[in-house]
Amino acid sequence: MSLVSSEMAAAVGSVIDWKVSYPVAASDIRRWAIAVHYPDPPPRRFCDETAPGGVVAPEEFNPFAWMVASQREPLVAPESRDTDRMEKAIGIAGPGLRNQVNGGTEVSYGVPIRPGDVIRSETRLVSYVEKTGRMGPMLISVTESVWTNQDGERVQVERQTAIRY
Amino acid sequence: MFSVGQEVAAGPRSSSFPEWNRFAAVNDEFVPIHMDDDAGRAAGYPGAIIMGRLQWSYVHRLLREWLPPEGRIEAVALRFRAPTLRNALFDVKARVLAVRSGNERVFADLEVWVENGDGVVSAPGTATVSVPAQR
Numbered sequence: 001m002s003l004v005s006s007e008m009a010a011a012v013g014s015v016i017d018w019k020v021s022y023p024v025a026a027s028d029i030r031r032w033a034i035a036v037h038y039p040d041p042p043p044r045r046f047c048d049e050t051a052p053g054g055v056v057a058p059e060e061f062n063p064f065a066w067m068v069a070s071q072r073e074p075l076v077a078p079e080s081r082d083t084d085r086m087e088k089a090i091g092i093a094g095p096g097l098r099n100q101v102n103g104g105t106e107v108s109y110g111v112p113i114r115p116g117d118v119i120r121s122e123t124r125l126v127s128y129v130e131k132t133g134r135m136g137p138m139l140i141s142v143t144e145s146v147w148t149n150q151d152g153e154r155v156q157v158e159r160q161t162a163i164r165y
Numbered sequence: 166m167f168s169v170g171q172e173v174a175a176g177p178r179s180s181s182f183p184e185w186n187r188f189a190a191v192n193d194e195f196v197p198i199h200m201d202d203d204a205g206r207a208a209g210y211p212g213a214i215i216m217g218r219l220q221w222s223y224v225h226r227l228l229r230e231w232l233p234p235e236g237r238i239e240a241v242a243l244r245f246r247a248p249t250l251r252n253a254l255f256d257v258k259a260r261v262l263a264v265r266s267g268n269e270r271v272f273a274d275l276e277v278w279v280e281n282g283d284g285v286v287s288a289p290g291t292a293t294v295s296v297p298a299q300r
């Protein structure tokens with residue numbers, strides 16, 4: 001029996017999540033840079049507002065940590081560590097598999113994030129692929145999140161692969 | 166700037182709660198397996214394990230410390246094959262696979278990876294970086 005129901009197959013290509021950040025603060029960027037460069041000092045361009053070009057965020061900076069200004073509310077509330085979170089968000093039943101691991105992340109970068117930017121992320125479901133592995137039936141889901149800033153400029157495109165089994 | 170076969174490495178290091186707690190504080194990632202050896206053991210590991218996103222940051226850090234100020238990270242991809250344990254040695258490395266010239270910039274396609282103290286790759290990946298073309 002397939003892990004991908006007709007409802008799940010029909011959801012491929014659709015938006016499954018969106019969120020909008022609060023305006024990015026210079027201190028958010030500075031603290032991120034300090035954390036990922038610790039115990040060494042972070043590069044000046046992430047901290048010093050007098051640096052040429054002003055402060056920019058490290059490429060991998062996450063503007064959605066802690067809290068967001070607005071987001072899509074899931075149609076069905078997920079449970080803690082729910083592997084069907086993605087499907088519940090759009091109101092359909094998931095495959096009900098027990099475990100989920102990160103199968104990989106791919107990001108292509110556009111314009112950098114700067115203090116004051118408001119970042120919007122929109123995530124689409126790209127594909128479901130079924131495989132059989134050592135642990136039994138597996139479902140590989142790929143999602144794509146496009147981040148844009150308040151001027152509509154593309155900040156990054158992230159493809160995330162989730163493996164459920 | 167770029168030559169095929171060129172390698173860069175961050176140098177062997179380890180990390181533990183001083184680094185992980187700082188990252189959890191900026192990424193809201195206070196997950197028990199990254200905070201507590203007992204929670205790591207309960208999940209089947211020998212102890213607490215590093216956040217995948219911190220390893221992701223360490224790959225970016227290697228690239229930006231290698232590139233000149235006008236350099237740019239264009240893309241990064243990474244797969245998390247095995248966890249890195251608390252206080253375990255690891256290194257982040259990159260190798261230039263190809264160099265391409267565009268109108269405005271020169272691009273290098275790289276193999277990037279995180280390896281453990283025995284040289285076993287725990288997170289393989291790829292990246293593309295660029296610098297302005299010289300005129």
